[in-house]
Amino acid sequence: MTAPLRGPAGGGGPTLRQRESRLGWVLISPTLVVVLVAVVGPILWTIGISFQRLRLRTLSETGLFTTDFSLDSFVAVVNARGFWDAIWVTLVYSVVGTALAIGLGLVAALIVRHPFRGRTFVRASMLLPYIAPVVAVTFVWTTMLDPNLGIINALGREWLGWEEPIPFLSQRSRSIEILGFEARIPLALITVIVFQAWRYFPFAFLFILARLQALPGEPEEAAKVDGATPIQRFRYVILPQLAGVIALLAVLRFIWTFNEFDDIYLLTGGGGGTEVVSVRIYENLIGRGDLSSAAALSLILAASLAVLLFVYFRFAQPRGVRV
């Protein structure tokens, strides 16, 4: 970042290549400085905080930097009640949520792939959940699903014969009957996963549609001429060509869902068996003012994500797919 600002007058001057390099650094520096100061620095500092014992209440007395380092926060966080539950919920939420969002996005992309009347309108409405502010859509969902005021429970009682309102966002476990068998389902967790699929399928939809429309038409035509049915054409001609973009989406969506805070916090506040790690971090940070535990937990979150991604890229990545 230390491009010498020597004029070209002195001793022959810099070569074209040197000048280009210097200009490159000059142009990139402002961005780089801002990002280093406001993003990279703080992230590194999180590590420091996690090894100290910082409390919000005593922050003004202890100062920002202390020298007594300890692993206490990590130990406390891991041994705290509900830690492993939170890890498990986070995993289930991320895996199922990602799969559902991509599956819905794929279906959505396939059905609007070919032109029809009103296609622009359909396509635009499918993006609504993704572009709308998260606070607004979570508020609408909580109201819709509200046991007293919500339209879903009102309609369910009126048309589907529900005997009493279903607390979609607060009930941890509900027994339902499927084909005569009693089964218990984690109701609130399922609801937030459905919400997450609803809100993020448009992202997958956009990417898959863009890829679909860039596909060459000939292989499909040839398969059609050879008598392949629509399902066969999808399975053997189209899907293989979408593998790359689907793998990319799976990685991106998994990363974001794994760290997701807003949706669950706004829908359930982490109650009803939906407490993911990021909500727990927030609880430590604001609810208990325990800055070091929050930092330790967030590092554990980041590290688990890094491990999962490493395993994916090392062992499971489809061949020939570059993310």
Added chain:
Amino acid sequence: MTDAARIQRRPALTRAVVEERVLGVLRWIAIGLFLVATIFPFLYMVMLSLRSLERVARDPGALIPPLEDLTFDAYPDALRPVAEGGQGFILFIANSAIVAVLAVVISIGLAVPGAYAISRLRFGGRRHVSVLFLSIYLFPAILLAIPLFVFFSRLGLRGNLVGLLLVYAATAIPITIHMLRSYFETIPEGLEEAAQVEGCTRLGVIRHITLPLATPAIMSSGLFVFMVAWNEFLFALLFLVDSRERWTVSLALSQLAGSIEVPTTVLMAGAVILTLPIVVLFFVTERYLVGGLTAGAEKG
């Protein structure tokens, strides 16, 4: 056609034809379901904002509320300042707008030269910088939230819009750089070289050739940053929750939703106020935005 030929041809066709027909019908059903699922919550939002709370409580299942229910009272109630008995959304709109617009200006102003350098200029460390930005884009916001929260608490900068603005601009830069860079790479380098041969300096080339050509990409990244900043929740919650007069629209809605004093219908009006600018902006500029969002996806 002989009978034998007919018998031979039919089964070969049947499966394809049946699938074609069934899928054709399923497709329309699916389109219908998707439309209902995506649009209904927004219709419901508008519908509730136009009814009084007692009417909603009496008949919460009304799909099409009776016309005499319609009332616009919730909007003035939401918008009016607290001193006049409202919820003060007009102030929150101003806060959100200021922060979002400034975040756009700062992040685009910094990212345009940065993205140009990464896409066009050869300099040592270019790859590292590029990887750094990409990895930041993937980093969890909550990881960044803790140190910033501590830092701003200590400095007494919490409850201040400047802190929020800085965070928005800084976190938007990596994605902006990525969007702009993919676009710069589509501009033929020959154009720039030609201008240089004509005696234009690098900076002259950027100003007179590259920037005008990249206007659509700059527009779309700007819109993207605006939408992200307008919609953002976590940092607003962490920095501003204690000072009501600094709340953004998102934060205000989330905070007021927790209190029992504010009627749900007024909050729905708030939700419409929060959503409408984004939806309008999106539909007006959809073409730009979608292209920018999926830039690079075609390459798979």
